[in-house]
Amino acid sequence: MINTADILETINMIREENLDIRTITMGVSLLDCAAGSPELTAAKVYDKITKRAERLVSVGEEIEKQYGVPIVNKRISVTPVSLIGGAFGEEAYVKLAETLDRAAKNLGVNFIGGFSALVEKGATAGAAQLIRAIPEALSKTQLVCSSVNVASTKAGINMNAVSEMGHIIKETARLTAERDAIGCAKLVVFANVPQDNPFMAGAFHGVGEPECVINVGVSGPGVVSSAIRRAGDCDLSALAELIKRTAFKITRVGQLVAGEAAKRLGVPFGIVDLSLAPTPAVGDSVARILEEMGLEVTGAHGTTAALAMLNDAVKKGGVMASSQVGGLSGAFIPVSEDEGMIAAVRGGSLTIEKLEAMTAVCSVGLDMIAVPGDTSEAVIAGVIADEISIGVANTKTTAVRLIPAPGKTVGDEVSFGGLLGLAPVIRLNTASPARFISRGGRIPAPIHSLKN
Amino acid sequence: MKAVISVTGRDNVGIIAGVSALCAEHGANILDITQSVLSEYFAMIMLAEIDSLNVPFSQFVDELADYGRSKALEIHTMHEDIFNTMHHI
Numbered sequence: 001m002i003n004t005a006d007i008l009e010t011i012n013m014i015r016e017e018n019l020d021i022r023t024i025t026m027g028v029s030l031l032d033c034a035a036g037s038p039e040l041t042a043a044k045v046y047d048k049i050t051k052r053a054e055r056l057v058s059v060g061e062e063i064e065k066q067y068g069v070p071i072v073n074k075r076i077s078v079t080p081v082s083l084i085g086g087a088f089g090e091e092a093y094v095k096l097a098e099t100l101d102r103a104a105k106n107l108g109v110n111f112i113g114g115f116s117a118l119v120e121k122g123a124t125a126g127a128a129q130l131i132r133a134i135p136e137a138l139s140k141t142q143l144v145c146s147s148v149n150v151a152s153t154k155a156g157i158n159m160n161a162v163s164e165m166g167h168i169i170k171e172t173a174r175l176t177a178e179r180d181a182i183g184c185a186k187l188v189v190f191a192n193v194p195q196d197n198p199f200m201a202g203a204f205h206g207v208g209e210p211e212c213v214i215n216v217g218v219s220g221p222g223v224v225s226s227a228i229r230r231a232g233d234c235d236l237s238a239l240a241e242l243i244k245r246t247a248f249k250i251t252r253v254g255q256l257v258a259g260e261a262a263k264r265l266g267v268p269f270g271i272v273d274l275s276l277a278p279t280p281a282v283g284d285s286v287a288r289i290l291e292e293m294g295l296e297v298t299g300a301h302g303t304t305a306a307l308a309m310l311n312d313a314v315k316k317g318g319v320m321a322s323s324q325v326g327g328l329s330g331a332f333i334p335v336s337e338d339e340g341m342i343a344a345v346r347g348g349s350l351t352i353e354k355l356e357a358m359t360a361v362c363s364v365g366l367d368m369i370a371v372p373g374d375t376s377e378a379v380i381a382g383v384i385a386d387e388i389s390i391g392v393a394n395t396k397t398t399a400v401r402l403i404p405a406p407g408k409t410v411g412d413e414v415s416f417g418g419l420l421g422l423a424p425v426i427r428l429n430t431a432s433p434a435r436f437i438s439r440g441g442r443i444p445a446p447i448h449s450l451k452n
Numbered sequence: 453m454k455a456v457i458s459v460t461g462r463d464n465v466g467i468i469a470g471v472s473a474l475c476a477e478h479g480a481n482i483l484d485i486t487q488s489v490l491s492e493y494f495a496m497i498m499l500a501e502i503d504s505l506n507v508p509f510s511q512f513v514d515e516l517a518d519y520g521r522s523k524a525l526e527i528h529t530m531h532e533d534i535f536n537t538m539h540h541i
Binding site for chain 1: 458495510514529530531532535
């Protein structure tokens with residue numbers, strides 16, 4: 001018989017420590033959906049998604065029952081939509097977003113990602129139109145997520161796109177002002193974007209991916225936090241080992257679910273993304289892990305070191321647990337989606353500067369951060385440029401998901417509910433980078449990109 | 453295929469009898485039973501073979517959980533693979 005202690009440990013992880021599978025994400029290629037008219041393209045897109053993902057939600061629920069582990073979200077990612085609508089103009093892109101939204105709603109999935117463009121070296125006509133369509137598209141849909149890759153270590157930084165995204169984020173906030181600028185919670189600006197990420201808002205189905213694929217994102221900050229608490233006053237080498245072992249167990253569940261989902265849906269298994277993804281629920285926080293490691297509060301000096309160690313140990317433990325690891329893999333630090341982060345920002349310990357430093361060693365970037373509604377486009381573009389350059393220089397993924405909440409200022413809060421959570425408005429440096437940003441052009445790729 | 457049925461809650465007369473009866477009714481063959489104490493919880497774990505279950509596995513899971521609720525017990529029924537995968541390389 002299986003060891004009783006192991007059984008109780010697993011049950012305890014699921015029931016008490018919020019171990020869950022954050023998402024099963026089905027990637028669907030739309031490359032064969034480009035047709036002669038916007039209407040025909042939309043019809044093909046709708047048919048393909050609803051046919052491919054017809055059983056995604058029910059299979060997810062079956063697996064949830066079989067293994068007794070919650071699968072919080074079922075999602076779909078599609079080929080960057082900029083690639084299939086280039087011939088029809090901005091309006092057609094908004095219609096395509098509405099088509100994606102309708103397909104997602106009819107399937108009962110939680111989100112659909114891929115209203116995206118990759119413009120690290122420059123924008124095609126289609127990509128430029130899609131970017132201009134983002135504010136309207138996000139204001140007219142509920143489940144569509146959008147992302148724009150503005151830089152890569154190989155290509156450098158497209159500063160024209162960075163500048164434009166400052167404007168697009170503000171415009172999205174304006175058009176969704178009545179809901180605390182929720183559109184901005186579904187819009188992310190990337191450097192070195194992964195093509196197989198199952199997490200939103202940045203998920204899309206890359207062009208090098210197969211026709212259809214299953215990617216799984218695990219979660220489980222509460223499990224790591226509890227393990228550290230139980231370990232007491234051990235040294236950091238022992239702590240790193242402990243985190244590795246815990247991450248291994250968490251990721252094994254992801255691998256099991258991913259394999260089973262792929263088998264039942266008759267679709268190839270892609271990757272497991274072994275991220276520690278927090279939720280606003282108490283006991284499901286990455287910030288609380290850092291505090292359990294010994295920081296008085298997240299944001300204290302030492303936070304970056306603790307996060308770097310956590311991120312590395314999670315990867316090392318997880319990589320052996322899965323046959324294919326991909327996506328973002330590491331520790332997420334979204335402010336609004338993490339109860340401990342929210343508390344640290346409210347308490348004044350966690351500032352934008354510290355968050356930026358933390359993003360150099362975490363898996364993504366400045367994520368779900370509310371900023372004053374009157375922040376200028378140039379300042380937002382400046383935040384993006386800084387964050388993106390960290391990713392480019394360090395050959396890692398970084399991203400920015402800022403919410404300039406209309407009418408809100410430092411001390412106010414925005415609330416989205418659900419997994420998106422609640423964010424205190426954070427103080428930004430308001431000195432203007434406008435002249436630097438408006439220069440446009442490209443920041444060249446760093447020297448270490450020349451590896452051939 | 454085997455399922456692990458975990459029962460936790462306050463001790464009472466007839467827990468094993470009740471869960472066993474449900475298993476028998478649905479064609480689940482009990483292979484092993486063990487009891488353990490975790491914190492203040494009384495915990496019982498059953499291993500059952502579910503190859504000749506006469507209802508879908510998900511229904512079996514729900515019925516056991518419902519039975520547990522009616523007796524103020526927590527009953528979780530999970531496929532054994534999750535434990536094997538997590539704890540064995």
